[in-house]
Amino acid sequence: MTLTITGLRVAIRDTQILSGIELALHKGQVHGLAGESGSGKTMTGFAVLGLLPHGARASGRIELAGRDLLGLPDKELNRVRGNDIAMVFQDPSTSLHPMLTVGRQLTEHMRPHLGLGKAEARERALELLTKVRIPNPAEAYRRYPHQFSGGMRQRIAVAVALACDPQVLIADEPTTALDVTVQAGILRLLRGLCDELGLAVLLITHDLGVMSAIADEVSVLRDGLVVESGARKSVLRTPTHPYTRSLLEDLP
Amino acid sequence: MTSTQNRVRRRNGPLPTFHVRGPILGFLARRPLLRFLARRILVAILLAWGITLVTFVLTNLVPGDPVAANLGQRAVGDPVAVAQWRAEHGLDKSLPQQYLLFLEGLLHGDLGTSQQSHRPVSEDLAEFVPATLELAGAAILVSLVLGVAFGLIAALRRDRLADHVLRMLSLIGVSVPTFWLALLAFYVFFYRLQLTPGSGRVDPAIGAPPPVTGLHTVDAALAGRWDIFTSALGHLIVPALVLSLYTIGLLTRFTRSAVLEVLGQDYVRAGRAKGLSGRVILFRYVLRSALVPIITVAGLAFGSLLSGTVLVEAIFAWQGVGQYAYKSATALDLPAIMGVGLVVSGVYLAINLLVDVLYGVIDPRVRLR
Structure with a gap:
């Protein structure tokens, strides 16, 4: 078991956002987190990395390799972020810094996390760009995000997330902002990386179609609580909870 | 551009890019930051020229007679003296000619003489x-x-x-x-x-x-x-x-x-x-x-x-x-x-x-x- 979330509760001021999430991610498996907007999917992802908005209070336990991430001081949490747990965001046109080169964004966290020199970091960055199938990596390394298409940008964002060999990858709606035609490519890439590198992937999405394509396990979230969890087939084919059923019925 | 050309262009897509470049343009094309700078500076030079034009026109629009401001009471009454002073300062020429003279002076750093300090x-x-x-x-x-x-x-x-x-x-x-x-x-x-x-x-x-x-x-x-x-x-x-x-x-x-x-x-x-x-x-x-x-x-x-x-x-x-x-x-x-x-x-x-x-x-x- 790579990452376990138990009894995670998050409140912002007087509003309860998450009221006791239970989740377990496993090495080499994609765990889909489904639910409507406002159900707390994204907040769950943020809570894992300590990225909750200002004024949010979290309790419960988020355990990675025997350590509780919630109790970690900022400095140690920074060593986990990007290093053990990485994140891919929804819209690559806003999640990559528009004024920094692709190379810089790929290597800037390698150097503190992995202790690599400039040349080694560049070498590794070019490998990563090849791995996520960016054509002409040396050229791409010097370029800026706005010079790539949306699908390419998301591939770059995936490469950035993988830069320090994380054990856990949190992908927050990684295909929602993309054209339908490139969505499948990104999903295939994530699935492939998960199998190849033995990543534990938390795939956050409202799209059950995406879910059924690549998830091994599925959890359904509603109002800050996991209402159903299990293997993809059982959850999507024979849902037990009425909410899961209504979600499935809404599928086109 | 005629409408026929327009129609042809629409049918054939955009014009081919211009490949024959001089050495300067070729040099700049490989250096985006320099090309950007060159373009900005070019615009600035055009604006500077525009400023001279506006300054000149505005100053000449001011209702005030430089003759009256510069010559004494008696000289203003003397048509010969006035004509001579105007010729001396190039005021007998047409406005465009005066503008050219003004520009020429400007290029030599000559902005005329202040009537207050009597210095350039x-x-x-x-x-x-x-x-x-x-x-x-x-x-x-x-x-x-x-x-x-x-x-x-x-x-x-x-x-x-x-x-x-x-x-x-x-x-x-x-x-x-x-x-x-x-x-x-x-x-x-x-x-x-x-x-x-x-x-x-x-x-x-x-x-x-x-x-x-x-x-x-x-x-x-x-x-x-x-x-x-x-x-x-x-x-x-x-x-x-x-x-x-x-x-x-x-x-x-x-x-x-x-x-x-x-x-x-x-x-x-x-x-x-x-x-x-x-x-x-x-x-x-x-x-x-x-x-x-x-x-x-x-x-x-x-x-x-x-x-x-x-x-x-x-x-x-x-x-x-x-x-x-x-x-x-x-x-x-x-x-x-x-x-x-x-x-x-x-x-x-x-x-x-x-x-x-x-x-x-x-x-x-x-x-x-």
Whole structure:
């Protein structure tokens, strides 16, 4: 078991956002987190990395390799972020810094996390760009995000997330902002990386179609609580909870 | 372009790109930043030419007869003398010809003779412009450093005590009239506390440093005369602070909102998700993006700062362009007014060029497509 979330509760001021999430991610498996907007999917992802908005209070336990991430001081949490747990965001046109080169964004966290020199970091960055199938990596390394298409940008964002060999990858709606035609490519890439590198992937999405394509396990979230969890087939084919059923019925 | 050509083009798609380039264009095509700079400078040169045209036309539109202003009572009554004077000053020629003569003089640095000082306007300006540049430059420097720092602090300590205090201060800064503040500062620091020297740019007993740049502080430092430097700096501090208070307030507010906006951006959260240190996030991720709106405001603020110099110079007896402009305007000294107009618009042009270039340096989306 790579990452376990138990009894995670998050409140912002007087509003309860998450009221006791239970989740377990496993090495080499994609765990889909489904639910409507406002159900707390994204907040769950943020809570894992300590990225909750200002004024949010979290309790419960988020355990990675025997350590509780919630109790970690900022400095140690920074060593986990990007290093053990990485994140891919929804819209690559806003999640990559528009004024920094692709190379810089790929290597800037390698150097503190992995202790690599400039040349080694560049070498590794070019490998990563090849791995996520960016054509002409040396050229791409010097370029800026706005010079790539949306699908390419998301591939770059995936490469950035993988830069320090994380054990856990949190992908927050990684295909929602993309054209339908490139969505499948990104999903295939994530699935492939998960199998190849033995990543534990938390795939956050409202799209059950995406879910059924690549998830091994599925959890359904509603109002800050996991209402159903299990293997993809059982959850999507024979849902037990009425909410899961209504979600499935809404599928086109 | 005829409509037939248009139709053909639409059918055949866009025109092929032009591949035959000269050595210069080829060189620039491989260097986007240089190409961007070259384009901006070209535009600036065109604008400078436009400024000469506007200045010339406006000055000639002024209802006032240079003959009456320059010749004595009796000479004005004498048609021969008037004609001779007009010929001497090229006023018998047509306006376009006069404009060309004016341009020619301008290229040689000749701006005509001031009717007030009876000296070439260029000499007057060479004396007064550096004084104003020193004052305004010090003020903009102070406002940039303090304004950005205050704005950053206010944004990072949002809704806490520091934010509230800074909000009050910036409100005061933008609402207090400069002339009143100048008088108050003069009264408090010089008259009451006797902390700072009074008016002027340097203690007359010490004297001005050997002129190199015309900026007393810089010249004194270059000459190694630290006694002059201290005196010049002492004279500079209060007027520069008075002049900068408005821009400090303005920049504090804009920096605060710019930083808050960037802090909410996805890429800042992504940077934190990568485990970057707070310092890297703040300077590489946040401040760099926030700089774009900040330099826009700073460029505009420089304009209001320049107009503020007129009042501040008058109160602190600072011998600068502001005072010179005021005297020339009240005496209808046309060559001097034109000279001041050219210099001031030249400064605006330079600031705008600088802001444009900085956009390109900071934001690759501006220089690369």
